[in-house]
Amino acid sequence: MKRLLLTMSLLLCCTMVFSQTITGTVTDSQGTPLPGVSIVVDQTAKGTSTDFDGNYTINATSSQVLVFTYVGMKTLKKSVGSDSVIDVVLTEDAQSLDEVVVTALGISRDKKSLGYATQEVDGEDFNLTNEQNVLGSLSGRVAGVQVTGASGASMGGTQKIKIRGVNSISGGDQPLIVIDGTPISNANFSGSDQADYGNLAQDINPNDIAEVNVLKGPAASALYGIRGQFGVIMITTKKGKKGPRKVDVQLSSSFSMESAYNFIPLQNMYGGGSSQTFRTLPNGDPYVDMSVDESWGPKMDGTPVRQVFSFYPQDPQYGQLTPFVAHPNNVEDYYKTGTTFNNSITITGGNENTSIRLSANDTRVEGVVPNTSLNRNNVGLSASLNLTDNLVVSSNINYAGNEGQRPSQGSEYGGAYMVQWFQRNLDMNRLRDYKYNDGTFLHWNLGRPDSSTGEISDFEPLYWNNPYFEAYENLSNDSRDRFFGDIGMSYKIIPELEVSGFIRTDMYTQNIEQRQAFGGTRLPSYSVGKYQNKEFNYELLAQYKNTWDKFSLDATVGGNIYDRDYSYLSQSTVGGLSSPGFYNIAASIDRPDTKSYKLRKKIRSFYSLVSLGYDGTYFIDASIRNDNSSALPKDNNSYWYPSVSGSVVFSELIDWTPLSFGKIRASYAQAGSDLSPYQTSLNYGVGTVYNGTNTLYVPDELNNPNIEPSFSNSFEAGLELNFFSNRLGFDFTYYQQKNKNQILNLDVSGTSGYSSSIINAGLIENDGFELSINATPIRSEDFSWDFTFNINKNNSEVVELAPGIDVYTYDSTTYSSVSSYLNSYEGEPFGSLVGQAYERDEATGEILLDDNNMPLYTDATHNFGTVLPDFNGGFQNTFRIGQFTVTGMIDFQGGGQFFSRSKMLAVRTGQDALTVATNDNGMNVRDPLDQGGGVKVTGISASTGEDVTAYVDARSYYRNTLGRRIYEEWLYDASYVKLRELRVQYNLGKNIMDKLPFETMSFALIARNPIMIWQEAPKGINPSEISTGAQSISWYESGQLPSVRSYGINLNVTF
C-alpha cells in the first residue's frame, strides 16, 4: 500500500516539466533559515514553500518574478533573471502582523480587528506526545482554560474543560466543540464509577488539527447562540492547498510504553485481620483472617500460617503453612507495562482548482491495567473544488472508530479497591493465577473456615473479588462508530458578496456492554446499551466585504437550523443468568430491565454581524442573534440577544520603535440559554410490574411549564502589546460575566414531595484576568528559545439563589452513612465542600475530645470553602539547538481542594503508612497503650474543659473515628505543578536528506506526564486527574486509577 502511494506520488512529480530550476535559501536578517516561506511565481498559480532548512526549489522562466511571503515579514519580490540560485533575506515587518484567525461560523478575520480575546494553539502542540484526548492537550496552553483530566490508565478517559470559571450554578457549562464549522458532541457516557469512557471529543484525530482557537467569552461566541454560551473550542483541520500541482505524503509512527506510578505509601508491618493475634484452626494452626478486608491484623513477622490459598483443595499448597510476610509492592505489582502504537499516513495534494487531504490513523493501546485495551481508527477526507471561478464546493468527512475494553475505576469498583480495602500480606503474583484448572476461581476474601473441621466449604467471595477476576472475567466493553463533517457550497455573486450553504452532521452509535461473571461477589449479570445520536445543522450565510478608501466593512447575515435526534435502548438482566458463560439478555432469569428513550430537539436561529473598520486602526463589531428553541414553552421560545465590541490599534497612532504592535479592546455581549427537552410538562414514571399489577409514580424532579430562557451578560477589556519586532508579546484581558435567572434543577426539601424542581433563579458572577506572554528571548542560527506563558485568575460569587433558598446542592456522596456535599451558598464562591469537621473549642480552636479522648466531630454541614482553584496556567518552552528541538509543557494550578476517599479508606483499613507511625515514646502507634503505644492526641476535653494529651488505640482512632467520620482530615489542596509533555526531536540535516528519497525526516523521544514536579496533596493522589464521568465539577476522589507516565519514540517522514 505504502509503496503504491510512493510510486504514485513520484509519477505525479515526474509529469511536471518546466524550463528552469531555481533553488535557494530564505533566511531572516540574522541568517536563521525560515521554514514554510511561501514562494509564488507572480501572476501564476505556481508556488512552493521552503523546507525546514529554509531551502526551496521552483521552476520559472527568466522573465518571471518570485514573490516571497512569510507571516511577520515584509513581502519580497525578486526577478528571476539568469540566476539559478536565488538566496533571499526577509526583513521583519512590524506593521503587518496581519494574522488571520478563524472566528465564529468559520469567518476569517484579521486578528487585529477583533474586539475580544481569542487564543490560538498550533496543531503541532496536539501531536507532541500522542495525547489520546484532544482536550487534554489544551491544559495550560490557553489562559482562562482549566482542564481536569483522568488517569491515563483509562485510555482516553475524561478530560473536563472550564473556560473562565464556573458560569452556571448547576455546573453544566461545558464549551461547544466546533470542528471545521461543524458543532460536534462532547457527551460522556461514564458515571463516576466503573469504566471511564471519556468525553467524545477524543474522536478528533490530533494529527488532523491545523489550529485550535478558543473563543472564551460570549462576545466571541455569541454567534453560536445557546450552545456557545460557555465558550467555543474551534478546531481547524489541515487542508490541501490549491496552487501548483503538488502531492505530499507524510508518514508518522510512534511507539510508547506506559507505566503506573504515584501510589499511596502503604505500611508493611501488619497484615490482614482485625486483631494482632492470629485466629486458629481446630488443630491449632494459625490462619490469616480472610473474612476481614483490612490490615489491622498480626505482625507480618514470617510466622508460618495458613493463608487463603491453602484452603482451596485444588491448590498445590493446600493445607500448607507458609510464612506470613509483607508484599510491599502488591498494589504496584497488579499493574503492567502498557503500550501504545500509533501509525498514520497523510496525503495532501492540490492543483489550480482542487485541494484534497486524506488522512488515516491507527492507534492501538494496551493499558496498564491487565486485560484492557483501546483501538482507534480515524479516517479524514477534506476536499475543495472550484467548479467555476465563482462557485466552490467543499467537504470534510471524518470517521472515528473506537473499540475499548476498559478498566473499572471509582469507589470500590474493579481493581482500584486495593488501596481502599486489602491485606498487606497478599501476594499479587499468587493472585495472578486466578483460575484453577477445574475452572474454579481463587479469591482472597472468604468466610472463615468451619470451626470444627477447619475447612472452608463456601468459596463464594465475601466483598471483594480477586482483582484479576475483575480484570479477566468482569469485562466492560465499548465501541463507537462516528461520522462527522460537512458538505458545502459557496458562490460569489459579485466579488464582494459571497453566499454559502452547508449541511453539517455529527452522528454516532455508542455501544456499551458490561458483564458480571459467575463465581464472583455479585449476582452474574449482563447489560447492553446502544446509544445513537444524530445532529444536523443546516446553515446559510451571506457575507459582504468591501473597502472604501480608509473604511472597511464586513457584514454577515445567516440562519441555522439545528436538529437533534437521540435515542437509546439499554437492557440489563435481572435475578442472574440462566447458564454460565452465556452473556445475553435472553439469559435473564427474571424480567429484564429495559429502557427505550427518544429525544428530539430543534433550534432555529437567525443572526447578523457587522464589522466596520477605519484606517486599519479603529474597529467596531456588532452582532445580533435570535434563537427559537423547541425545548422551551411554546409561547416563550424565541429570544434575541446582542453583542458589541471595539478595538483601537494604537500602535498605528504612535511612533515608538520598540513597540511593534499595540491594541486595546473592549466588548459586551449577551447570550441566551435554554434547557433539555421535556422539562416543561408534567409526566409520570413507570414503576416495577408486580405479578401483573402495573405501577406509575410521580417523578422526584418537578418540571416547570413556565420556564424562561436565561441570559448571561459579559464584559471584557484587553490590551495587546508586542515589542521588539514581535519577539515579546503580552495579551492581557479582564473579564466579568453575570449569569442571571438561570435554569436550575434546584434541590428542594423532599417533604414537598419532590427532590428538585426546574426553576428560573439565581445569579452567578465571575470575574478575573488572563495573561499570556509569548517571547523569543534567543534567536540565532543554531539556537533559539521560544516560550509561551499563560495564567489566569478567576473569582466567582453566587450572588443569589432562589427566593427563600440560600443553599444550592450541586452534588453529594454518602459512604458508611456519612454524607458530604458540594454546595453553593448565597454570597460565597461557587462550590463549597461541606462535610463533617473536627468539633473545636470556640476560644482556642483546639479539637474537642470525648471521654475516651477521641476527637468529636460536627454534623455534615461544616463549610470547608470552595473547591475551585485560585489560578491556573501553563508554561511551554521550545528550544531549537541545531537539528534538535526540545519542547516542554508545564501546567500548574494554585488552590482549590478536594476530598480523597482513597486516602481516608487506606487509613481506615490500616493500610496507609500513617497507621504504623512511631509515636514520641518511640513505640509503634499499634503497640499496646500500656507499653507506650497508641496515637498521641491533644485537645480539650468536652466534658471537663481541660487540656488533654493522651494516647489512644490506633485502630479505634483511625478506623472508627478519623477514617470514617472526620472528613476535614481528608481534604487536600489541589495545587500542583506538572511536567505534562516533553519532546526531543531530531531533524535529519539536508546533506543526509539528499541521499534519501524523503523530503523531511525526524525522530523524536516523547514523554507524557513524566513528572509531577510539585503537589500540595500527599503522594499517591493526583490532583490533576480527579475527573471521572460526565459530571462537570470534580470535587472528590475515590478509587482513582494510578497516574500513568508514558515514554516513547516518534518517527515522521514526508516525501
Next chain:
Amino acid sequence: MKNIYINTLLIALFITSCSNFDEDINTNPNVPSQASGMQLIAQAELSLPGLSSSPQGEFMSQYLAETQYVGTSLYPQQSTSFYGWYQGPLADLQAVITSDNLTGTEGPIENQIAVAKILKAYYFWNLTDRWGDIPYSEALKGQEDFTPIYDSQESIYKDLFAELKEASNMIVTGNLSNDIIYDGDISKWKKFSNTVRMLMALRLSEVDPATAQAEFVSAIDDGVFTSNDDNLFFQHLADANNQNYWYGQIVNQNREWWALTEGLVDQMKPVNDPRLPIYGNPARDSGEYVGMLYGDEVNLGTQEYSLLGDAIYAQDAPVYLVTYAQVLFAMAEASQRGWIAGDTASFYESAIESSILQWTGNTDTVADFMMEPGIAFNDAIGIEQIATQRWVHLFMFGYEAWAEWRRTGFPNMMVSPNGAAVPARLSYPDNEAFNNEVNYNEALDRQFGGEDSIYGQLWWDE
C-alpha cells in the same frame, strides 16, 4: 438564475425559522402523561415493605446483632433521611387524593381516594413515630411550598385520626382492581383503617390516656381485624424485581452480617418457642440456637451464632406490617388498663396463638408453648408480659417494636454496648439544614432545645 435560486432558499429559511415547531416536539414520548389512581396506589404499595426491611430497625429493637461491622452500624448517630417517603409513596398517594381526573374503571373513585388516604395516614404515622414533629400539613405541595413547616406530633396524631375516620366513612360498595395488598377487597381496607387508628390510639396511653381510650374504643366499634386473613403484609415474589430485601443482602450480596441477638434467643430458647426455628438458623458450628450479644465488637463470627432464618430471607418471604396478633395484644393491654371489657388472659393467649399461626403456619404447638414457664398470663406483670410477647411477635418489624418499647419500656433487657442506650428517635436529614433551614431549626428548638439528637424524646414518649 442561480441568484434567484439562492435568494429563494434564503427567504425560505427565514420564513421557516419564524414559524412554530410541531405541536408534539416537546412532548416526552418516553413516559406517560396520565396515570390512573390505582396505578399510583399500587406504586405506593410497593414501598410498604421498606417500612420494615432495614437493619436499622432491627438494631433499634435489638432483634439482630451485626457479625461484622458493629461499630459502623450500631445506631444512626448521623442523620436518617425521610425524603424518600415523601418523594416516593406519599407523593403518589397525594397525586391520587388531589387528582381531578380519576375514572371509575378501576373501581369507585371514592374508594380509590379512601385507600390513598388510609395508606397516606399509615405512612405518616410511621414517620412521626420515628422522627417526632415532621412536615405534614404543608408537605407534598410541590411548587406551592418548598419549605413546609414541621407540625407537632400531637397535631399530626389528631389529624390522622380524623383522616382515617373520614376515609373509612367515604368507602362505598365496590371493589378495586390493580391492588397488590388486598386484591381490591374494600372491606379489608376499611378494617385496616380502623386497626391503624386503634394501634395509634394505644400509642397515646401515656401522654393522653383519655383520648387514647376514646379513639381505641371508637376504632373497635368501627370494626378492626378479625383474623390473620386481614393482616397487612407485603408478599414478595420469587422474582428479583419484587424480592425480599434480606434476600438481596444475604444471598445476592453474600452478606452473612446478621445473627439473632442473645436477648432474643434467651427469651425464646428456654421456653421452646416454636417461632425460633423460623426466626433463625442453628449456629453452624454447634447446631444449637446461640444468640450474639448485641453490639459485641470482640467475639465476632458467623459460625458460632444463629444467623437470620432461611424463611425470613427467602426471596418471596412476606413482610408483616399490621397483624391480627397486634390487635389482640392491643386488646389485652386495653382490657388490662380497663379501657375495654373482656378477659385479658384470653386476649393474650389468642394473640400468641395468632402469632404462632402467622409465623409457623399452624397452631399445633400453641398448647404446649402456653405451658412453658413464664408464658401463661400473670396479672401481676400483665403489661410487661403482653409487651414482651408483642416484641417476640413483632420480630423483623423492628421500628414498630422499638416504638412499643419506647412507650412501655418493655422488654426490659435491652443492652447498652459501650454505654450506647437505645435511641429515642431518628435525627432529621442533614440536608434539611440546607433546604428548609428555618422550619428545621424551629422544630428542633421547639422539641429538643435546638439539638437534633437521637435521644430527644417524642411527645407521646413520656
